[in-house]
Amino acid sequence: MSAVEASAMVCCCYVLSVKLCGVSFKTYTIHIKRHHGNDLVPPPDNGNGDVRFVLYGLTRPPVPSCSLLDHVDCLLPIEPEGFTLYLLDSLFSKGLCTVKSIPPKCRLGFSRVLKGALDKVICKPDDISCWGVSGGNLQLVRETLAESAPPMLDLDGSDHDLTERNLKQYKRKICDGHYIAAVRVLSSSGVAPYNDVTLQEFKTKHPFLSAPSLPDLHIDHHPLIASQDVVLDRIKSFPRGTSCGRNGLRAQHLMDCLSGEAVAISDELVSSITQVVNLFLEGKCPIMLDEYIASAPLTPLVKPGGGIRPIAVGTVWRRLVSKVSTTMIGHSLDGYLEDLQFEVGVPGGGEAILYAVNHLVEDRRDDVGLSMLLVDFQNAFNLVDRTVMLEEVRRRCPVISRWVEFCDSSPARLYYGEHSLCSCQGAWYLADGTIVGDNLVVSKVLELITEDGPRCGLHLNVDKTELFWPKEDPKSRLEGIFPPNISRPLHEVKLLGGPVSVDVNFGSALVMKRVSKTIGLLDAVAKINDPQCELLLIRACAGVSKLYFAMRTCPPRIFDLAQLSFDMALCSALERIVTASGLGFRDWQWRLSTYPLHLGALVFIHHAMEIDFLSTPSDVATPKLMKKIADIYFTQVTKGVESSFSFSRRQMALWQSQREEHTSDWLRVVLISRLGQTMNGKTYRCVLCYRLGVPLFSVSKPCPACSKVSTGDVYGDHAVSCAGVIGIKHRHNAVRDTLVDICFRSGISAGKEVDIGLGGGCDKALRPADMLLYSWEGGLDVCVDLTGSSPLTQTGMADFLPGRAVIDAAQRKRCKYMTKCADIGYGFLPFSFSSFGELEKDAVTLLKRVRKFSMAQDIGARAAVHIFNRISFSIAKGVGAQIVSRLPSNLL
Numbered sequence: 001m002s003a004v005e006a007s008a009m010v011c012c013c014y015v016l017s018v019k020l021c022g023v024s025f026k027t028y029t030i031h032i033k034r035h036h037g038n039d040l041v042p043p044p045d046n047g048n049g050d051v052r053f054v055l056y057g058l059t060r061p062p063v064p065s066c067s068l069l070d071h072v073d074c075l076l077p078i079e080p081e082g083f084t085l086y087l088l089d090s091l092f093s094k095g096l097c098t099v100k101s102i103p104p105k106c107r108l109g110f111s112r113v114l115k116g117a118l119d120k121v122i123c124k125p126d127d128i129s130c131w132g133v134s135g136g137n138l139q140l141v142r143e144t145l146a147e148s149a150p151p152m153l154d155l156d157g158s159d160h161d162l163t164e165r166n167l168k169q170y171k172r173k174i175c176d177g178h179y180i181a182a183v184r185v186l187s188s189s190g191v192a193p194y195n196d197v198t199l200q201e202f203k204t205k206h207p208f209l210s211a212p213s214l215p216d217l218h219i220d221h222h223p224l225i226a227s228q229d230v231v232l233d234r235i236k237s238f239p240r241g242t243s244c245g246r247n248g249l250r251a252q253h254l255m256d257c258l259s260g261e262a263v264a265i266s267d268e269l270v271s272s273i274t275q276v277v278n279l280f281l282e283g284k285c286p287i288m289l290d291e292y293i294a295s296a297p298l299t300p301l302v303k304p305g306g307g308i309r310p311i312a313v314g315t316v317w318r319r320l321v322s323k324v325s326t327t328m329i330g331h332s333l334d335g336y337l338e339d340l341q342f343e344v345g346v347p348g349g350g351e352a353i354l355y356a357v358n359h360l361v362e363d364r365r366d367d368v369g370l371s372m373l374l375v376d377f378q379n380a381f382n383l384v385d386r387t388v389m390l391e392e393v394r395r396r397c398p399v400i401s402r403w404v405e406f407c408d409s410s411p412a413r414l415y416y417g418e419h420s421l422c423s424c425q426g427a428w429y430l431a432d433g434t435i436v437g438d439n440l441v442v443s444k445v446l447e448l449i450t451e452d453g454p455r456c457g458l459h460l461n462v463d464k465t466e467l468f469w470p471k472e473d474p475k476s477r478l479e480g481i482f483p484p485n486i487s488r489p490l491h492e493v494k495l496l497g498g499p500v501s502v503d504v505n506f507g508s509a510l511v512m513k514r515v516s517k518t519i520g521l522l523d524a525v526a527k528i529n530d531p532q533c534e535l536l537l538i539r540a541c542a543g544v545s546k547l548y549f550a551m552r553t554c555p556p557r558i559f560d561l562a563q564l565s566f567d568m569a570l571c572s573a574l575e576r577i578v579t580a581s582g583l584g585f586r587d588w589q590w591r592l593s594t595y596p597l598h599l600g601a602l603v604f605i606h607h608a609m610e611i612d613f614l615s616t617p618s619d620v621a622t623p624k625l626m627k628k629i630a631d632i633y634f635t636q637v638t639k640g641v642e643s644s645f646s647f648s649r650r651q652m653a654l655w656q657s658q659r660e661e662h663t664s665d666w667l668r669v670v671l672i673s674r675l676g677q678t679m680n681g682k683t684y685r686c687v688l689c690y691r692l693g694v695p696l697f698s699v700s701k702p703c704p705a706c707s708k709v710s711t712g713d714v715y716g717d718h719a720v721s722c723a724g725v726i727g728i729k730h731r732h733n734a735v736r737d738t739l740v741d742i743c744f745r746s747g748i749s750a751g752k753e754v755d756i757g758l759g760g761g762c763d764k765a766l767r768p769a770d771m772l773l774y775s776w777e778g779g780l781d782v783c784v785d786l787t788g789s790s791p792l793t794q795t796g797m798a799d800f801l802p803g804r805a806v807i808d809a810a811q812r813k814r815c816k817y818m819t820k821c822a823d824i825g826y827g828f829l830p831f832s833f834s835s836f837g838e839l840e841k842d843a844v845t846l847l848k849r850v851r852k853f854s855m856a857q858d859i860g861a862r863a864a865v866h867i868f869n870r871i872s873f874s875i876a877k878g879v880g881a882q883i884v885s886r887l888p889s890n891l892l
Contacts, residue, residue, distance in 0.1 A: 085288060092292055093418065096248030100241070102256035111262040111269055118272040125284045162190045163527065174533060176241025177670045179540035186524040192300035192308045194417055201308050202298060202416055205382050209424045212386040212409050214394075221398035223281045226324045228267075231274045232258075234323040238316075245315035246297050246415050254316065260747075263856070280321045283402030287410075291422075293318055294412035298421075312414060318407060325400045336396060353434075354498040354553045360436065361470060365502050368473040371442045372500070374493060375433040375449060376464035383425050385457035425457060434495060439473055443481050462486055468493045470502050497546060498553040508558040514547045515562040519569040531577045532671065532684045538573060539667060570594075578685060584694035592655065592692055595634065649800070650715070650792060654693055656802040657791050662844070663837040665872035676738065677873055682887075683880035690716050690883060691836070697887070704886055719886045720835045721790040726885040728788055731878030735833060736770050736786050738874040742867055746854035749774040756783060756826055758817070770831075782827035784846070785813050788875075790835045806832040810840040835879050837872040847871065 102110050120130045166185050173182040192198045235258070238251035254273070258266040279285060285293070296312035303309050330345075342349035357372070364370060377383075386408050394401045411422035435445050450460050466487045467476070476482055492501030499507040525534050547566075551559070574593050575585040647655075657663065666687075669677045679687070689696055695714040702709045705724025710717070721728065736752065743750040754772040769783035776782040789805040810832035821828040832840035839847070851867045 088289075088292060092246050092295065092413065092415065093420065095246055095297070095415065098244065098248035098250065098253075100250065101252050104260050107256050107259060108261040108264065111257040111265055114257055115265065115269045115272050118269075118276050122272065122275045122279070125279050126286065128286045128288070131286065131289065165190060167528070170528070173241070174536070174671055176239075178239065178241055179537055180545075183521055183525065183537055186527070187521055189302040189304050192302050198300050198308065199416060199419055202300065202310060202414070202421060205310060205379060206414060206421050206423050207383075207425070208422055211411055211424050212390055214387065214390055214405065214409060219394070219398060219401055221401075223278075223283070223402055224325060224328050224399050226274055226277050226281065226328065228270050228274045230324055230327060231277055231320075232270050234320060234327060235270075235273070237323060238319075242316075243313045245313055245318075246295050246413075247292075247315055249316050251316050251320075254320075276317075277321050277324055280317070280406065281325070281400070281403050283406055285406060287406070290406050290410045291413050294407040294410075296412070296414055298414050298416045300416075321403060322407075325403060329397060329400060333397065350496045350498075350549070351552050353496060354500070357434070357436065357495060357500050361500060362502060365470040368469075368471050369438055370436065370469055371439045371473070371476060372468045372493070373435045373442050373446060374466040374468070374495065375435070375446075376461045377453070378459045378461040380458060382423075383457045383459065385455070386425055388456045432496075439476050439481065442467075443476075446482065466493050468500070497549060504555075504558055507554050508561065511547075511550050511554055511558055511562045512565070514550050515566045518547050518566065522569055522573045526573065526576065529681075531681050531688070532679055534573070534577050535667070535688075536671070538570075538577075578688045578692060579694060580681075580685060584689065585692075588651070589692045589694060651693055653792060653800045653802075654691075656800075657834070657836045657838065658691060660802050660836070660838045662839050662868055662872055665869045666837060666876040669866065669869045669873045675741075675870065676877070677870065679877055679880055683877065683884050686716075686883040686887065687876045687880040690720070690879060696883065701888075715792075716883045716886075717790065717792045719883045720879055721793050722882065722886070726881055728790075728882075730881060731835075731875065732770075732786055732788050734878040734881075735788070735871065735874045738870055739784070739786070739831070740771055742850060742854075742870060743771075743773070746850055746867075748850060748853060756781075756821075757824055758783075758820060758826075769826075772826075773829075777827045780825075780827045782829050783817070783821050784829050784831050785817060786831045786833070787813055788833055788835065788878075791838070792835075803838055806834050806838045806840040806843075810842060833871070833875055835875070837875050839871075 124130045166188055169188075170182045170185045173179075173185055192201075235251065235254050238255070240252070242251045244250040256262070257269055262269070293315055296314045299311040299313075300308040301311055342353055346352075361372075390401070390405055390408060393404045397404075411424045414421040414423050435442055437445075446460075449458070453460060462483055462485055464487075466489055467482060468489050470491070472488070491503045492499060492506040494500070494510070499510045501507065522538070525537050528534055528537075571590055572581075574590070575581055578589065578593070579585045671678050686696065688694075693715060696716045697714050697719075699714055703718060703722055703724065705722055705727060708718065708722075723729065740750055740752045751769075751772040751774070753768045753770070755768045756772065758767050758769070770786045771784040773782045773784060787809045789809045791800070791802075791805040810830040813830040813832070814828070818828040829842055829846060830840065831843045831846065833843060847867055854867065
């Protein structure tokens with residue numbers, strides 16, 4: 001059983017009254033009775049009779065045996081019943097497994113409890129008992145310790161091979177919307193086994209040394225004082241699915257506490273969180289908690305070339321306070337490394353470095369008096385001397401020195417399973433450097449680094465340090481100039497992942513290597529065997545960032561072969577996704593699928609179109625500039641598309657319809673099955689084929705739903721407009737249900753199929769409103785009538801104009817029902833959409849208002865930004881269902 005109160009205690013807000021059950025994944029309060037099925041479980045008695053709330057309908061978790069609880073009693077001090085460091089150490093040694101998100105119905109209660117715990121800390125920050133548990137909560141902690149198993153870092157063991165484990169982890173990442181991480185997982189070498197060998201490698205990378213020593217001097221600078229706006233902004237900056245530290249508290253827990261019903265006290269809670277952040281910045285947290293707040297669990301990822309790469313995940317409070325600090329002081333440090341580093345935090349800095357160095361090498365290639373030194377340090381991330389770093393912070397950034405010293409002046413605990421290591425060295429550090437100049441000057445710089453570096457914990461890695469110039473100076477090999485074992489490449493070096501050379505072949509080989517890796521990622525994505533996931537990852541351009549960087553830093557002439565190889569691989573991948581490598585994916589489909597989304601395409605990574613425009617040796621193509629140039633280019637391309645292809649009337653109408661706003665939103669949805677945002681492979685491919693104009697039907701085969709034969713309709717236009725079984729009514733209801741669910745999740749009062757006494761006319765039965773929005777317009781209830789249309793019907797093809805179908809359908813609804821609704825005291829609003837996802841202006845206005853309301857209810861606004869995506873996806877899913885129900889069984 002997991003405990004969020006244990007998480008918060010460690011990170012300065014021990015939640016006194018709530019725990020999350022790892023079995024039923026529900027929250028409980030400590031001071032109340034808990035229902036599991038028909039059983040009533042009494043809480044630990046704290047003597048004050050507090051009752052918060054009760055949750056029903058939960059499965060009773062297993063009760064630990066008496067022997068286990070007795071064993072836990074042996075671990076805990078019996079004399080004091082309050083918070084102790086021994087208890088804290090026991091909790092961290094066990095590790096806590098918590099749910100990713102607080103259930104919506106529990107958020108308000110959880111927020112109140114969290115605020116109460118924070119306020120206790122704020123009132124008495126020096127009293128360590130205010131940071132912990134008291135009274136009857138101790139029994140809960142005992143149960144937590146008894147039931148928590150040591151975290152296993154290789155849970156799948158030998159039951160699954162590496163590919164299966166990667167696919168399992170990939171599903172978690174893609175559901176969180178972490179597309180780049182999902183691709184990395186697919187091509188990952190996995191996690192090192194949980195054994196003594198891995199533990200020893202960790203100890204080698206984190207050697208035990210004495211803690212940093214600083215003079216006991218008073219810091220007379222005032223600390224930073226964070227505002228609520230900055231703290232709230234930094235809470236929002238955590239990506240969805242951010243992992244937790246050893247204590248189990250997640251960034252999502254904080255965002256949940258400020259969302260939904262908890263919005264009622266969100267301002268007060270943000271104020272309390274801000275005050276606690278400021279306590280940390282002022283150095284008022286009890287010093288004995290520093291090694292726990294600065295702690296992190298270690299995950300040993302296997303490097304492709306062998307060895308492990310330790311991944312440490314710090315506690316949320318450490319990350320939050322550090323985020324606030326860097327945001328507030330970042331600009332004041334612009335001049336500190338202004339002339340020394342150009343890569344981190346400098347837009348286009350990496351490209352500028354490569355252009356400058358290559359320009360210098362090209363111009364002075366025959367100057368034998370020059371050398372370029374590429375410096376590398378041994379394990380700098382873990383071995384930098386913290387004493388030097390802390391002294392530098394005091395000198396350069398005294399306003400954050402209290403916080404930095406709290407985190408780094410004492411050994412931090414790094415947990416690996418049941419083992420813990422003490423980390424006394426290491427800090428985030430730029431471990432690579434480049435020096436270009438006269439041979440003797442470069443030699444003196446290297447001598448200075450070798451002699452003075454160890455004082456800072458920087459030890460030169462001679463094996464990876466390189467000395468290069470196109471024309472070598474023989475004098476540079478004289479004794480005492482450079483180390484004899486330093487590497488001396490003859491023709492080229494790699495700087496910041498880009499080529500520095502006068503040899504075109506080296507740049508071509510480097511680019512080709514990048515393309516090969518990208519093609520390997522496309523092959524890894526194909527193993528998913530889910531076209532929706534595959535297209536989503538390809539659309540996100542996941543895994544091609546290094547290829548983009550190479551395109552911006554290498555001359556265009558070296559891309560010919562790489563371009564051809566990549567385009568062939570991408571075309572093959574898209575053909576597999578759209579038609580399952582079947583027939584129908586031709587030049588038109590290939591071109592259309594590689595346009596930007598706002599031009600009705602599927603993806604936007606067709607490199608053949610970008611190379612000549614985005615690789616300019618004379619200018620630095622930053623991402624913003626790249627996007628601007630691409631927009632200009634594709635605008636010109638679309639103007640000449642008719643001359644490039646012989647369009648039929650239907651193809652032109654198809655392309656124009658999909659260029660309308662919101663028609664491509666369905667491609668952006670995150671895969672969440674409980675929101676209906678998934679399709680099976682066949683349905684998804686049908687939608688893609690319909691949108692790309694891939695033939696699906698025989699020319700004269702009758703419709704299985706209505707037996708109508710549509711001559712020449714091979715693309716599915718009749719299927720999309722058919723009123724038979726799984727027809728337009730099915731799509732209408734799917735969109736209606738999604739819209740009602742969006743309103744419900746946004747906190748808007750709405751009813752579905754509400755009888756308002758509206759006559760159907762001609763002695764027809766009363767017609768219910770598709771959706772009724774209560775008190776929506778100036779206190780007036782508004783009827784929302786959904787209507788779908790299909791622009792590519794035979795009648796709709798005459799004098800085709802994009803968007804006209806939804807406008808005409810909405811106008812017909814207004815003429816038919818607006819006056820009738822007004823007569824009985826209701827407002828009326830048509831919600832008109834097409835089979836391509838076009839939306840009439842009233843529908844857009846309604847969704848924008850719902851989105852604005854949702855953003856006020858959700859601190860992360862994640863539901864709000866996907867409202868249009870959900871509607872678009874439900875339309876596409878309905879279209880897919882219509883086509884599949886009429887499709888030959890052996891197709892796709």
